[in-house]
Amino acid sequence: MSIQPGDNLYSGQAPGSHEEPGVGEVVLGGIRGDLKKDASLAKLVWFKSGGAADWLFEPADIEDLTAFLSSLERGTPVMALGLGSNLIIRDGGVPGVVVRLGKAFSSIEVKRDHVIECGGGAPGILVASNARDVGIAGLEFLRGIPGTVGGFVRMNGGAYGREVADILVDCDVVMPDGTYVTIPACDLDYSYRHSRLTDGAIVVAARFKGVAGDPKEIGTEMDRIAEERENSQPLRTKTGGSTFKNPEGNKAWKLVDEAGCRGLTLGGAQVSEKHCNFLINTGEATSSDIEGLGEEVRRRVAEKTGMALEWEIKRVGRP
Incomplete structure (x- = not known):
């Protein structure tokens, strides 16, 4: 089975279902999971930005997942999506199938x-x-x-x-x-x-x-970690976690700070004032704003320190 952006994989509804094709439980060659076409991903990632998945699949269980993937045409792009914390979904959306693992x-x-x-x-x-x-x-x-x-x-x-x-x-x-x-x-x-x-x-x-x-003692250590995160990271903003990997022998946030990037903005994206290895969506930032700001930070750090920061956040999809 080949999945293309214009295809409609829907081939039936669960008994008693009155939802439109492509929404709700899908019955497709024995597939029991939830399959949606042109599914928005912005609400599923921490940055709250980005385009849609050509197809979004939430399998009912492992057997359902293996059956679905084995039915795809060889070479169909597949991407797993968890909580969407360390992820930029580009504004053009994600080709192929995004698999989201739910309660099962x-x-x-x-x-x-x-x-x-x-x-x-x-x-x-x-x-x-x-x-x-x-x-x-x-x-x-x-x-x-x-x-x-x-x-x-x-x-x-x-x-x-x-x-x-x-x-x-x-x-x-x-x-x-x-x-x-x-x-x-x-x-x-x-x-x-x-x-x-x-x-x-x-x-x-x-x-x-x-x-x-x-x-x-375990609980005390967990509480310490939670408190340290709360005090040092912009957890109550639309962010994606640590943006850049720590270079060997150094800290990414220090390099960003030394390059004068704390608080730097591009469109609706900003380098966090609280922790400058975090990018945040201040309101209506596009993914292009966020990724572009990250690239500008990389450029300034390289110019100031001679070090090339590597992205830790995964960036996926079409520009």
Whole structure:
């Protein structure tokens, strides 16, 4: 099956449904999930900007996801979407299919030997909270990562001195062709905010291993992380999290500050006054404003310090 922007994949409605084609539950060759055409993504990302997905699919479960992807024509672009925290959706929208993992992929289950198994759609804060409640230490830093398991496993997310590579046992991944595989952490070739997972690979579950700990002490550390984030980051704005990777031996925010970019604006986008490695949408910024401001910051930092900042936020879609 080939998906093109003008195609209509709808082939039936669930019993009793009176919704228009393309909205609600879709029955397509046994597909049970929710499939929408030309679906706005702005409301699903933290920046609250950007275009639409050609197709947005929320699978009913893993079997539904693998069946759907295996039915696509080879080469159809596929992208996973979690909480949309470290992401710029460009104004021209996203080609192909965007897959959003919903409640069916948000389970968290405690296993033996201080291992927690989590669905790819589970938020980091809930993973950390569940670990705390059963006395598993070592996962507290996930409280400081504004994303889902699928996202931070893919990018080796980290905060407060730790990263996913420190705790991951293995992960279950559905490849763009629908193939389901389990990949040990040692095979992901983790480096700073990077893994070997190919574009379109969707992390649907992961297992993290901690150590025995005292729930009160774990909770205290999580509270410290939450307070530090609140005091230092513009959490109550439309932002995308840390914009640039920290260069080796340096901090991105310091370089941005040294280049005189704190508070810099472009259209409706601004470099945060509170933490200048954060870009914010002050109201009606387009994604072009936000990305353009980031590129201007990179230019000024390179001119001032001779260092080239690398984007940490993922930028996807058509300009």
